[in-house]
Amino acid sequence: TRTIDLALIPGDGIGPEVTEQAVAVLRAALGADADLRTTEYPYSARHYLETGVILGDDDLAALAKHEVMLLGAVGGDPRDPKLAGGIIERGLLLKLRFAFDHYVNLRPTKLFPNVTSPLANPGDVDFVVVREGTEGPYVGNGGSIRVGTPAEVANEVSVNTAYGVERVVKYAFDLAEKRRKKLTLVHKTNVLVYAGSLWARAVEREAANHPSVAWDYLHVDAATIFLVTDPARFDVIVTDNLFGDILTDLAGAISGGIGLAASGNINPDGAFPSMFEPVHGSAPDIAGQRKADPTAAILSTVLLLDHLGLADAARRIEAAVTADLAERGPTARSTDEIGSAISRRLGAD
Numbered sequence: 001t002r003t004i005d006l007a008l009i010p011g012d013g014i015g016p017e018v019t020e021q022a023v024a025v026l027r028a029a030l031g032a033d034a035d036l037r038t039t040e041y042p043y044s045a046r047h048y049l050e051t052g053v054i055l056g057d058d059d060l061a062a063l064a065k066h067e068v069m070l071l072g073a074v075g076g077d078p079r080d081p082k083l084a085g086g087i088i089e090r091g092l093l094l095k096l097r098f099a100f101d102h103y104v105n106l107r108p109t110k111l112f113p114n115v116t117s118p119l120a121n122p123g124d125v126d127f128v129v130v131r132e133g134t135e136g137p138y139v140g141n142g143g144s145i146r147v148g149t150p151a152e153v154a155n156e157v158s159v160n161t162a163y164g165v166e167r168v169v170k171y172a173f174d175l176a177e178k179r180r181k182k183l184t185l186v187h188k189t190n191v192l193v194y195a196g197s198l199w200a201r202a203v204e205r206e207a208a209n210h211p212s213v214a215w216d217y218l219h220v221d222a223a224t225i226f227l228v229t230d231p232a233r234f235d236v237i238v239t240d241n242l243f244g245d246i247l248t249d250l251a252g253a254i255s256g257g258i259g260l261a262a263s264g265n266i267n268p269d270g271a272f273p274s275m276f277e278p279v280h281g282s283a284p285d286i287a288g289q290r291k292a293d294p295t296a297a298i299l300s301t302v303l304l305l306d307h308l309g310l311a312d313a314a315r316r317i318e319a320a321v322t323a324d325l326a327e328r329g330p331t332a333r334s335t336d337e338i339g340s341a342i343s344r345r346l347g348a349d
């Protein structure tokens with residue numbers, strides 16, 4: 001039988017709570033299709049405070065040997081001055097995305113049957129945000145001078161390369177071709193003219209290779225309107241790293257909550273392991289209370305399985321989650337109760 005060699009990074013806060021359930025569900029879904037070998041890594045804010053190391057070169061080398069990765073969430077106590085400036089988020093999460101060239105940050109949004117959206121008439125919500133994952137304002141190209149004085153200047157430069165934009169745009173068109181053949185470029189070409197022009201030309205050029213895909217363009221501010229007034233209009237959205245971050249929290253909210261939003265940080269070329277994780281963070285406000293919904297982490301394993309070509313197991317988890325969501329009553333369940341209910345539907349005892 002096939003063996004999946006998974007690197008597991010539970011992380012901080014609710015991260016370990018939700019990945020525990022996700023791994024159990026993954027194991028139950030695989031059954032006899034494949035063995036799951038997990039290797040756990042401690043990288044997290046907690047690990048940094050204990051060891052002084054966030055993620056070293058040897059750590060990256062160890063992770064690179066695995067086939068695929070599952071991450072819970074990282075980020076410690078926001079009041080801790082030792083963690084200021086997103087040192088963990090940048091030094092761990094973004095470092096992994098950059099080092100492993102996760103240029104596709106895949107974030108599907110679907111309103112599952114019987115799930116309540118905060119929108120009165122959401123319609124048939126089923127779209128995917130293809131968020132660029134290695135460039136934009138995330139690269140740390142910036143600096144400030146005269147800090148703390150009235151003359152302070154702070155620059156944060158968004159880096160967009162033709163190589164980086166074209167490859168993610170191509171991925172998005174290929175995906176649209178396999179779906180409902182609609183693609184929307186979201187940017188801010190009326191203000192961010194240099195990057196905007198690069199993105200627009202990349203889309204126009206790639207559109208010529210995908211004549212069956214109808215595409216349009218929205219400024220990011222208008223896109224937030226339509227995500228609330230008519231989210232069913234979207235199929236594939238392709239966008240910049242920062243716009244994609246913001247839009248996908250909104251997408252999570254309209255489709256029943258951030259506790260359901262899954263993502264994959266994908267290196268489509270297969271040169272590095274791809275990494276799957278819920279869209280949400282470590283949620284310090286509910287950590288340790290078993291209140292976190294593990295569904296986002298569980299749905300991230302669906303993306304993981306599809307990435308590995310294990311579509312049957314992926315569909316089994318999707319079906320189990322769909323059924324669990326459809327039957328969720330008004331009574332709140334704990335992280336473990338939701339996870340075990342889904343595992344049981346997959347035959348676990």
Ligand code: NAD
Nearest residue numbers: 073074075076089258259279280281282283285286292293
């Ligand atoms: P967050 O996503 O952790 O929490 C936002 C809100 O959503 C909170 O009220 C939280 O309780 C709720 N929430 C999140 N996940 C939930 C779940 N599974 N079930 C139920 N409710 C859930 O975002 P934040 O508060 O902005 O960030 C907290 C920390 O996490 C910060 O350090 C941030 O940098 C980090 N972060 C990490 C990741 C990641 O590791 N991928 C992603 C986002 C934020």
Ligand code: IPM
Nearest residue numbers: 089090093094245279280281
């Ligand atoms: C996400 C998170 C990260 C991001 C942070 C924690 C760096 O918000 O995965 O959406 O901005 O990409």
Ligand code: MN
Nearest residue numbers: 245246249279
């Ligand atoms: Mn985010």
